[in-house]
Amino acid sequence: MRVLATTTNPRKAQRLQELLRPLGWQVISLAEVQVSIPEVPHLSPLDSALVRAAAAAKASGIPAIADESVFELQVNGKLEHYSVHFGPWNTALERNLRLLERLRGLPIERRGARFITVVALAQPSGALEVFQGEVAGLILQRVERQGGIGYDPLFFVTEIGKTLADMTPEEREAVSPWRRAVERLVQAQAAFNPRSEPTKPQPEVAKPDPPSPPPVLPMRVLVATSNAGKFKELREGLAPLGWQLFSLLDYPFKMPHEDGSTFEDNAMLKAAFATKQVGIPALADDSGLEVEALQGEPGVYSARYGGKSSDIERNLYLLDRLKHVKGEERRARFVAVLVLAYPDGHLEAYRGEAHGLILEAPRGEGGFGYDPLFYVPEAGKTFAEMSLEEKARYSHRGKALRALLEAHRNGPPPREIVALE
Incomplete structure (x- = not known):
């Protein structure tokens, strides 16, 4: 034809x-x-x-x-x-x-x-x-x-x-x-319009009884990180959900470069890529520091701010950038975004923020990154001075994690179609 x-x-x-x-x-x-x-x-x-x-x-x-x-x-x-x-x-x-x-x-x-x-x-x-x-x-x-x-x-x-x-x-x-x-x-x-002769009907065979329903298994989720410390923190935080968690140490594939313009973009790109690779839901996060006096710097570039290769160098670079900024003008916030991506393309995003000030000198021995400089007035401490329990209460990642836990408290949240305003 x-x-x-x-x-x-x-x-x-x-x-x-x-x-x-x-x-x-x-x-x-x-x-x-x-x-x-x-x-x-x-x-x-x-x-x-x-x-x-x-x-x-x-x-x-x-x-x-x-x-x-x-x-x-x-x-x-x-x-x-x-x-x-x-x-x-x-x-x-x-x-x-x-x-x-x-x-x-x-x-x-x-x-x-x-x-x-x-x-x-x-x-x-x-x-x-x-x-x-x-x-x-x-x-x-x-x-x-x-x-x-x-x-x-x-x-x-x-x-x-x-x-x-x-x-x-x-x-x-x-x-x-x-x-x-x-x-x-x-x-x-x-x-x-089949191009070949149809197959002859087969005699009807008695159908066996339907099998018993399989047991409900915990949801398997890949946490898209190879950082053992971050994986441990998220595994403990997600424990109430009973999920079976894996990390990139279990699935050694190369993640894409983080070149998004927002924390949401980076977390979404990583989670969507990871779930495609393994065929199970994937959880990814992106986080960083935004300093008001620096118009939101370092933002999504927090981990490579100023081209520096270590936490100490990045902290010193931030202090130098703020050397003429005093008191309340040193306001800043930590932002964390968690994205849970499913193989069928569905996404869930959870955001947490922690507000504070950048000190003029580091305080505390714990934490990592900018924690020694980030002072939380509500707690009267820097992140580096807090215990793990305290940091989970005040931190941006802890708040995002609690939002995820609340959404999944009674199982996966409904997938509603949301109209734009």
């Missing part, structure tokens, strides 16, 4: 031919026939694909395939196809900036989106069939690097652990919603 692909792109037509090979169909493109397809603006992706396919089939007298691809986001309780909505602008960068402005202030766990392709198959008789492919992901909070087309630099695909712009051609092909939609078309046509 011959089928008309409503494209003038020879590479796309060739790829469609390869995907339709199991059906034995021959694909021809608009470059090979004289068919005019009207442009109908202001239609939904589904309607646009249907109208174009139907027009092509009627004009050519053979079945026709048309597709439309969009990004989809829940906005104010409604599904918005924002690759269409956020325009017209002259460049992809302008559209990306417009989208970022639209989502300003939204936490990463509420930035869920889908990249969708609708493929319509129309017959000259007027019969229509629709097939949809999709890939789930998140809209990042800033453009980290250019690449790809359109919204590719902003769309982070959870099942791969990369943005579309960062993917290799092979990775991009693997998650292509267009390919998935076409494959569903092939599956449906093969089932409806």
Whole structure:
């Protein structure tokens, strides 16, 4: 059977031919026939694909395939196809900036989106069939690097652990919603019009009694760290949940570089990547110090502030940066974000903050990082002067951990669809 692909792109037509090979169909493109397809603006992706396919089939007298691809986001309780909505602008960068402005202030766990392709198959008789492919992901909070087309630099695909712009051609092909939609078309046509004789029905066999339900096992979670101290701290904090925990020492794979612009981005990137590698939920965190007088420095760069290689060097560098800042002007906060990612792409994020002051000289022998400089007025001590129990009570990570424990107190929290305000 011959089928008309409503494209003038020879590479796309060739790829469609390869995907339709199991059906034995021959694909021809608009470059090979004289068919005019009207442009109908202001239609939904589904309607646009249907109208174009139907027009092509009627004009050519053979079945026709048309597709439309969009990004989809829940906005104010409604599904918005924002690759269409956020325009017209002259460049992809302008559209990306417009989208970022639209989502300003939204936490990463509420930035869920889908990249969708609708493929319509129309017959000259007027019969229509629709097939949809999709890939789930998140809209990042800033453009980290250019690449790809359109919204590719902003769309982070959870099942791969990369943005579309960062993917290799092979990775991009693997998650292509267009390919998935076409494959569903092939599956449906093969089932409806099999090319071989159906197998003979087998005699009915008595069904055995259903097995007893398996025992409820504890949830297995990978803590995405190879730091034994951090793993011990989180294992003790998560003990009330009864989870079976593993660390990167149990699953030795290389984590991606932390190049996000926020703590939420970094924790999400690590957790989403880790759960994809091991196939079980993964918990990752990112934390750091934000000093008000330094406009939020060192922030996400706390562990490599000033290019220094040790805690002592970073503390001395921070003190030098604040040498002309006195008293209450040395306000700061520690921030920690925990992200729990599931293999199906679902994310949970928990944030904790600890407010205090940066002292002019270190105090205390415990802790690590900036703990000797961070003074908590409420406790009258620096983090380095506190016992582990005290630090858990006041620390940013302790607060984020308690938020996670509260959410999971009666099992996993419900997955609600949250509309943007």
